[in-house]
Amino acid sequence: MSTRVKILLVDDVPANLHTLSQALMSQYELSVTTSGAEALALAEKNRPDLILLDVMMPGMNGLETLRRLRQTDWGREIAVILVTADDRTETQVFGLDQGADDFVAKPVVVPVVQARVRNLLERQRLRRELVRLATTDELTGALNRRRFFELGEAERSRVKRYQQPCGLLMLDIDYFKTVNDQYGHATGDNVLKAFVETIQGLLRQSDVLGRLGGEEFGVLLPQTEPQGTLELAERLRGVVETMRVTTEDASTLSVTTSLGATQLNTTDRSFDEALQRADTALYAAKDGGRNRVHSEHLS
Ligand SMILES: [Mg+2]
Structure with a gap:
């Protein structure tokens, strides 16, 4: 499962x-280029974890390359070490201001480059792990409530600014308390895990699944018109119905889900306002007999 660091x-x-390749090739997956412009193109395509970037280059120099990299959505998280013979204070300060993570002096000393790369990658790994812990629900791997709200708020701004559609679903596992009472919490946890895995299987990369609490989940569907939101909600309902979970006494158990569907609106003053609409729809689905989709203001 672990792929090599790029x-x-x-x-x-x-x-x-050549020198840098020799120093790093045994441990990392490398790509190389001699120009800043091509570096940006390669980085966008390959998404490296780290870039060793020469400062003095004809055409687009390293500092300009770094500046442009940091302006992209995908380039902010890439660790960058500037490689330079220019040890003037202003170059270093400017480099740090542009978002460099570290420097290596030229001519490069191989063990030093190796150590800097190793250290920076370790820091990056720890930071990613902290972000993962702070944003995901430990049991299911879905996003946690806080992160789901952050992304929901970001989507609401996008809907408002660009008038792009975004669907919103709230899902609740029907009679989940009974599952826990009847089969125990370990089986209840397995149902939650299977539920998330099943739902993720139908979502696109850009869709966002969050656990709002207990057996309640939210799904954000960017770039999705009302019709698409409803169709997906119905598909999710259907796939949950066919899901089977093994209990501790090796029998199988199935559950159903009720769904509330809505769209983020340009008039929503907060993400919470949209979520409350989805919640109202969810309760109508429950009231209507469960294992069904209900929609609110889906236009
Ligand atoms: Mg150079």
């Missing part, structure tokens, strides 16, 4: 690229 090496002098 590093992009950028230097206008091929001999320097």
